[in-house]
Amino acid sequence: MQDTExxxxxxxxxGTDSRVYELGYLLVPSIxxxxxxxxxxxxxxxxxxFGGEVISDEMPKMLTLAYPMxxxxxxxxHKFKTAYFGWTKFMMSTEKVLELKKNLDxxxxxxxxLILKTVxxxxxxxKKFMRGESYKRPTVKRSTENExxxxxxxxxxxxEIDAMxxx
Amino acid sequence: xxxxxxxxxxxxxxxxxxxxILKRFLGPTGRILSHKRTGVTAKNQRAxxxxxxxxxxxxxxxxxxx
Numbered sequence: 001m002q003d004t005e006x007x008x009x010x011x012x013x014x015g016t017d018s019r020v021y022e023l024g025y026l027l028v029p030s031i032x033x034x035x036x037x038x039x040x041x042x043x044x045x046x047x048x049x050f051g052g053e054v055i056s057d058e059m060p061k062m063l064t065l066a067y068p069m070x071x072x073x074x075x076x077x078h079k080f081k082t083a084y085f086g087w088t089k090f091m092m093s094t095e096k097v098l099e100l101k102k103n104l105d106x107x108x109x110x111x112x113x114l115i116l117k118t119v120x121x122x123x124x125x126x127k128k129f130m131r132g133e134s135y136k137r138p139t140v141k142r143s144t145e146n147e148x149x150x151x152x153x154x155x156x157x158x159x160e161i162d163a164m165x166x167x
Numbered sequence: 168x169x170x171x172x173x174x175x176x177x178x179x180x181x182x183x184x185x186x187x188i189l190k191r192f193l194g195p196t197g198r199i200l201s202h203k204r205t206g207v208t209a210k211n212q213r214a215x216x217x218x219x220x221x222x223x224x225x226x227x228x229x230x231x232x233x
Contacts, residue, residue, distance in 0.1 A: 023182070024225050065226035075192040085225065087184065114205055116183070 017093040020055065022118040023047070025074070026069075026111040027060050027084035036060060036084065039109055043088060050100045052092040055120060060086030073108050083111050089118060179213045183213045183221035189228060192219065195231040 022045075032040055036059075044054055063085045071078050092100070097115060104113045172191070173181060192200050192207075192215055194212070199219055202212040222228040 024221075026225060064177065064225070066223070066229035067226060067231075069226060083226065085227070112219060112225060114220065117182055118182075121180070123180040123184075125176065125188060126177045126183050 015093070018053075018091050019094055019097075020089065020091055020118055020120050021052075021097055022087060022089045022116045023100075023104075023113060023115070024062075024085070024087045025060075025113040026065075026080075027086065028073075028078075028080045028109055028111055029062070029080060031084065039087065043086075045088050046103065047100065049089060049091070050096045050103075052090040052096070052100070055091060056122070057088035058086055060084035069111055071111055071126065078079065080111050086097040089120075097157060170206060171208045171211060172205070173207060173215075181211065181218045183218045183225070183227070185232050186217075186222060186227050189215070189222055193228070195232065197229045 025043070034157060038161075039058055044057070047054060061080060064082050065080065069083070070082045071080065081088060101115055102114075104110060104115075172188075178188075181188075192205050194200055196220075199216055202209065205212065205215070207215060219228060223230050
């Protein structure tokens with residue numbers, strides 16, 4: 001009984017300690033498109049290795065940067081005009097995040113990375129405009145439903161007219 | 168933009184990845200517009216500036232447009 005209580009307390013503590021974070025990152029453009037899923041998987045693994053729970057994420061995509069960035073990798077200064085931008089939302093304890101950040105700073109695959117506090121819910125508002133396509137689909141379905149409804153109505157109307165004529 | 172854009176569109180969390188939205192609040196040289204010109208509430212203006220600055224850091228938005 002005592003053990004279960006202790007476990008409960010631990011769970012409570014974990015619940016209060018963990019927070020929702022978002023990792024935005026830029027990967028080096030020298031990674032080939034074939035190896036991109038591998039790197040993407042590695043990032044997810046890295047997060048889960050620190051006890052993180054991935055909530056949502058997006059595959060890194062090639063992006064032309066708004067300005068050229070520089071990074072020194074093994075004593076050679078590299079200049080980047082493009083990079084793969086991706087992000088991951090995850091739950092992690094507040095202490096582990098600092099360790100994760102240290103780990104990311106040492107990684108040579110990253111041009112830059114940014115860890116932010118966020119909320120669990122989807123925060124991208126531009127998807128509302130993207131949803132325009134999915135909004136069209138239900139309207140199409142509705143139109144088909146309306147058509148069938150109209151057909152039924154026609155039959156009923158015909159019957160009614162016949163009845164009227166018969167009278 | 169007289170009314171608060173974010174409360175009008177029911178945006179509770181201003182995301183740095185929403186570049187299309189953030190671009191509305193940049194001037195022709197890439198500077199953040201003042202709250203006087205954006206009409207955004209003080210709270211949202213603070214969130215907006217930090218979102219723009221995060222987007223700039225990750226190369227999604229420019230610091231300066233020449």
